[in-house]
Amino acid sequence: MTKRAKRITVFIVVLSFISLVYLFLYGQIKAEWFSEDYHIEQVNKRLVPKVFDWKYANGEKYESYTVHPLYDENDELKYFLVEFEPYGFVFVRIGNIAFFRMITPMSNSMYMLNTVYSLENEDKYTWSPYIRDETYSQPMPDKDKEWILDANGDRIYYKKSPYFVTNNLNERKYLIEIDGAGYVCAVKKDDKFLNLISQKTFSIYDEDLAYKEHIYISFLVKTKSCDL
Numbered sequence: 001m002t003k004r005a006k007r008i009t010v011f012i013v014v015l016s017f018i019s020l021v022y023l024f025l026y027g028q029i030k031a032e033w034f035s036e037d038y039h040i041e042q043v044n045k046r047l048v049p050k051v052f053d054w055k056y057a058n059g060e061k062y063e064s065y066t067v068h069p070l071y072d073e074n075d076e077l078k079y080f081l082v083e084f085e086p087y088g089f090v091f092v093r094i095g096n097i098a099f100f101r102m103i104t105p106m107s108n109s110m111y112m113l114n115t116v117y118s119l120e121n122e123d124k125y126t127w128s129p130y131i132r133d134e135t136y137s138q139p140m141p142d143k144d145k146e147w148i149l150d151a152n153g154d155r156i157y158y159k160k161s162p163y164f165v166t167n168n169l170n171e172r173k174y175l176i177e178i179d180g181a182g183y184v185c186a187v188k189k190d191d192k193f194l195n196l197i198s199q200k201t202f203s204i205y206d207e208d209l210a211y212k213e214h215i216y217i218s219f220l221v222k223t224k225s226c227d228l
Helices: 003-026 036-051 099-103
Strands: 064-071 077-085 089-094 111-113 130-132 145-147 173-177 182-189 192-195
Touching: 036 064, 036 077, 036 111, 077 173
Parallel strands: 064 173
Antiparallel strands: 064 077, 077 089, 089 111, 130 145, 173 182, 182 192
16 A cells, blocks of 8 residues: 555544544434424323323322423424323423433433423422513512412412413414523414413514513423433
């Protein structure tokens, strides 16, 4: 082999090695490569061995559940809603898988459960409808929230999702992130979105989008023990 051929061979080997290292460190299996039906099938497959071991209230087990796709403001599938019977719900976030995670204790699943509407504490399954008070004149600690009250004048607490409570479970559903842990539950209303927390319409181009009525959703830290 000539010196020139050796140099070319070494160059190809080194370049291949660098490419493999780069792919390992930065390469991803992207969720968008798979169909919506595939993701629904995978979420159901992962739920089956787990969901009937999850408990609520006095240690009773859930009777059944349904899985519903949730889209972002660009109509891209990003989340799932799992609605339980007789009550309760959790969100599942769909994410990409980095190749390097496959040999680490970190998550190697595309699907991550949220923690706010806890499976351990039924009180955390509640959410309350409200309207934002821009005058900040409401009682502490929620000075910017005017809670919607029931017939007795009491704040309303729901243990079913905003989509279920507002009879929108069968509509195309949206979950729009407005900050690190704030999400607007919505459905389409003509050319705008209907906020299911406040029943107000809004546009994603609104200057005050970050202040729209929302719920908090905190997803689990990405470790294998938190995979769905």
